[in-house]
Amino acid sequence: MDALAAVDAFAAVDAAQALARAVAGVDALAAVEVAELDAAGLGAFIVGLHRLADRLSGITHRAVGVQGRTAAWRGQGARSHKQWLAQRCRLSPGEAAGRARTAQRLEMLPETAEALADGRIGGGHAGVAAQAVADLPPKAASGLDQLVVEEGARVDAGRLQTAVDDYAHRAAPESLAERERRAWDHRRLRVSRTAEGAVALDGRLDVLGGETVLTALAALSAPGGTEDDRLPEQRRADALVTLARQALDGGGLPTVGGVRPHLTVVVPLETLH
Structure with missing residues (x-):
């Protein structure tokens, strides 16, 4: 068959x-x-x-x-x-x-799976549930299943995540700590140059570190008026550069080989004419 x-x-x-x-x-x-x-x-x-x-x-x-x-x-x-x-x-x-x-x-979450298949919740809700159930003991799965179906029909995935975190903390406090520990262990940042000379970033942060970065980026990535046609991801990229520039200009970074970190820009001579 x-x-x-x-x-x-x-x-x-x-x-x-x-x-x-x-x-x-x-x-x-x-x-x-x-x-x-x-x-x-x-x-x-x-x-x-x-x-x-x-x-x-x-x-x-x-x-x-x-x-x-x-x-x-x-x-x-x-x-x-x-x-x-x-x-x-x-x-x-x-x-x-x-x-x-x-x-x-x-x-492990039959009600959640059924609610996704019949359109009562979305893929984001199911993703939150699938991640959470991996960190919970089996006895807490049914409560999570019911919570996701009930709350997922009313709120977006972000607000559902908050409700699920609250449930996990009540039902199995150790599971939330384990998830945070795993996120910390898996933190990473890869930096490379592309063939065109651009810089590519790829990584993930732990819960607290990620919120710290998101808060800083949000403060610097708001649209700059009605004529700002940058995409959200472009504004965040510019915000990251601004953070780095502020750190360099602030003079608080440790020296490297006895030299304060600084940026050297090389341009063709004809550009200066």
Whole structure:
């Protein structure tokens, strides 16, 4: 039997036929002339697409969870579940591992998985739940499951995270401390130069360190008036440079080899003429 046919929500319907009908529906959506929609119609279309994407994500994770639990991927040319996902779904190894991990965790939260699949909560809510359940003892999972479904229907993922943190602190104080310790252990920052000479940053910070950086960036990345056409990520990049420049100009940085850190700019001679 095709692994896709194991999706339990479609037990009474042939999965291949259901998928074919869904593809036909997506084709119809793709054919909509969105430029011809009025403001209200375009807004409703976008909201509907977003909710549909969340529902499809829920159904996909449910199928991936069944596939992982039953090892239905075996015998199909892959050495692991995440390798099967990477090969068949065109995912990077990291994306495939994350998809399999989230699906496995959502199997511990059946009400959350169902709410995602039927559109009562979004993918962000499910992500908060999947991360939290990994840090909680099994006895606390059902309470988390109920909390996510009830709160997720009313608040965004950020506010849900706060509610989940409060619940984790009450239900298992040690779990929150463990998550913070793990975040601290995994902190990193990679800095490299691109072929064009630009600087690329990649990293993650612990909870307190991250909030410190976010607070500083927020103070310096507000739009500079109505004519400021920078994207939010561009404003944050400029804010980071401003922080570094202020640190250099402030004179408080330790010396390196007896020399105060300073910036040297090299420009072509013709630029000065």
